Amino acid sequence: MNAPQPLPAHELATRHTDDRGAGVTTRPPRVLVVNPSRAAQLPEPATAAHLPELVEGGVLRRIPDPAVLVYRVTSGGHEQTGVVVEVAVDDYRAGRIRRHEATDHDRERRLAEFTERAGVEQLPVTLAYQQRPVLRELTARVASGEPDVSVTRECEEHAVWITHDTEIVRAVHDELAALAVLYIADGHHRMAAAEHCAAAPGSFTLAALFPSDQLRILGYPRCVPRPAGLPAPVLLDRLAGQPVVAGIEELSASDEIRPGQGTVSMYLDGRWYRLWLRQPSDASPRPATIHPLSTVDTVLLDEAIIAPVLPTGHAGHTPLPGRTTTATIANWCYEHHAVGFLPSPPRFDQVMAVSDAGHVMPPKSTWFDPKVCHGLFLRPSAAGR
Structure with missing residues (x-):
């Protein structure tokens, strides 16, 4: 030089x-x-x-x-x-x-x-x-x-x-x-x-x-206190009844737990489940009207699943570091009688869209690593x- x-x-x-x-x-x-x-x-x-x-x-x-x-x-x-x-x-x-x-x-x-x-x-x-x-x-x-x-x-x-x-x-x-x-x-x-x-x-x-x-960007796990005395089948039914949830399936031992876009992994009573999310269609005749937050899995999880179903809502969850293993999530939930959620991380184009529109995601939505x-x-x- x-x-x-x-x-x-x-x-x-x-x-x-x-x-x-x-x-x-x-x-x-x-x-x-x-x-x-x-x-x-x-x-x-x-x-x-x-x-x-x-x-x-x-x-x-x-x-x-x-x-x-x-x-x-x-x-x-x-x-x-x-x-x-x-x-x-x-x-x-x-x-x-x-x-x-x-x-x-x-x-x-x-x-x-x-x-x-x-x-x-x-x-x-x-x-x-x-x-x-x-x-x-x-x-x-x-x-x-x-x-x-x-x-x-x-x-x-x-x-x-x-x-x-x-x-x-x-x-x-x-x-x-x-x-x-x-x-x-x-x-x-x-x-x-x-x-x-x-x-x-x-x-x-x-x-x-x-x-x-x-x-x-890594997904930010959430662990939410489990309602006392609420059986797992009842909680699953309540989750499945939320408009944003398109379906729930139990994962087998060979299934990938880390979620992809449009899904959330959930740990409940020793089992892992996959929640399929409904999102605005890219084929909408007016795509410009789609709210940028409505495409982010973490936001949908906090606002449309945890908040209406679990008593403490999204404000009562404990976030774990993005590098946390699924085994650690399971152990934490077992020790604290909690339900664990692992959303897929936002893409950076989604982060920019939210920022450019002047909106904000809930705290602990992104873990940059x-x-x-x-x-x-x-x-x-x-x-x-």
């Missing part, structure tokens, strides 16, 4: 603000990156008061700006490669950074208070964009050699490549400036907390941006002002 040339970050950010039209605003991250060999020395939580000592001791590496940070996460056979940047909080307020899940306001407040006390952001919001071939080529070019940072966490590989090459920095941010919208994949509460912390316009927050076609690495990037909160 060519030798880096000076390029003031404020000029880069201003140029994209002027040229972007109604698109999003990004800027190179003012960030510290952890030294993997010294990561155990990182305090939990790290605060702004710790940063000078951590930099001096080599635990953290300060990245001069402007820079491009290419970030790759590998989990088994899955790989996703994106860039770490700062995004404008005003774009979230204006709907150019779009959410798809409801949030808990109390959790937003607690996260905002924690960030303000610590003075440091330790986990980027994960955002998705519709793929851009030039940006994909640029990130591949930067990530063609050995990474500057490599960390293994829970069988996942997290690698970071850092370049200050002027040509690449400009080209990457030109590509990002052409994006009309970004979609929150993981970090709805962190993005909302950043808005709480941003008292004045012009604030930024840390984000990892990935192309949407590289992101993986793998997650970004906590503590790999640290950004002083004051950098957003």
Whole structure:
């Protein structure tokens, strides 16, 4: 690569603000990156008061700006490669950074208070964009050699490549400036907390941006308290009587438990069942009138099956991590006298349709996997002002 040339970050950010039209605003991250060999020395939580000592001791590496940070996460056979940047909080307020899940306001407040006390952001919001071939080529070019940072966490590989090459920095941010919208994949509460912390316009927050076609969504299991004294045949009849349920079948030992689109797997009294869902037909004479939420299996499960049939409704269910095995779901239900539901995950085009229409799914509707690495990037909160 060519030798880096000076390029003031404020000029880069201003140029994209002027040229972007109604698109999003990004800027190179003012960030510290952890030294993997010294990561155990990182305090939990790290605060702004710790940063000078951590930099001096080599635990953290300060990245001069402007820079491009290419970030790759590998989990088994899955790989996703994106860039770490700062995004404008005003774009979230204006709907150019779009959410798809409801949030808990109390959790937003607690996260905002924690960030303000610590003075440091330790986990980027994960955002998705519709793929851009030039940006994909640029990130591949930067990530063609050995990474500057490599960390293994829970069988996942997290690698970071850092370049200050002027040509690449400009080209990457030109590509990002052409994006009309970004979609929150993981970090709805962190993005909302950043808005709480941003008292004045012009604030930024840390984000990892990935192309949407590289992101993986898993189904989010639900375990709902079983009504006392209600026999399984009666519960099955009530479920089958819901308008959205087209049919119920018991699965055999050889059947696939993980559901496909339009189905939900259910665990009840030691047996697995498949619920077939009725969905709006693509052959509708007026497809534009189909509500985007009505095509999402998780929403249909929460709103049209769990809520009307089980006493606690969808608000009373316990969500389990997306990687949870079917055996773990069965054990949890046995120990807690619960009914387990495993919906198929939304497709990303469904996520975008919900976001673009300004709607939100119930909390815990999507589990994006793998997650970004906590503590790999640290950004002083004051950098957003």
